[in-house]
Structures are given as C-alpha cells and as structure tokens.
Amino acid sequence: MSEEQKNLEQIIDDLNHTVQKLSEQVEQLQKEVAVLRENQDKPVLNPAIIGQIGGFVLGAIVLIGIFGDH
Structure with missing residues (x-):
C-alpha cells in the first residue's frame, strides 16, 4: 500500500467519523x-401577562384597602 493510499484511507476514516x-x-x-x-x-x-396579573393584584389590594376600612 502506497503512502498516498494510506493518506486517502485516513481521510476517509476521518470523514466517516465526522459523518457519524x-x-x-x-x-x-x-x-x-x-x-x-x-x-x-x-x-x-x-x-405582558405577568404585568396584567400584577395589575389585577394591585387593583384588588387597593379595593380591599378602600372598602375594607368601612
């Protein structure tokens, strides 16, 4: 086997490994x-959804604060 054939076989083996x-x-x-x-x-x-949920929670806290004291 010539040196060129050995080099080609090594290249083919490397390519097969890369393909794998x-x-x-x-x-x-x-x-x-x-x-x-x-x-x-x-x-x-x-x-956006988290912000809306936070807005609802803050609004509920405000309403509880306004109407909860009476």
Missing part, C-alpha cells in the same frame, strides 16, 4: 424539535 458525529447531532436536533412542537401550544407566562 453529524448524524448523532441531527438525531438530537430532531428530538429537540419534536419536544418544541409538542410544547408549542402550551401557554407560557410572558412579561
């Missing part, structure tokens, strides 16, 4: 995409 790594990463990404799709319809608390 990429394949594993693709599988992981597919799993993550599946989880994201599964969770996309679930409600998420975002800052």
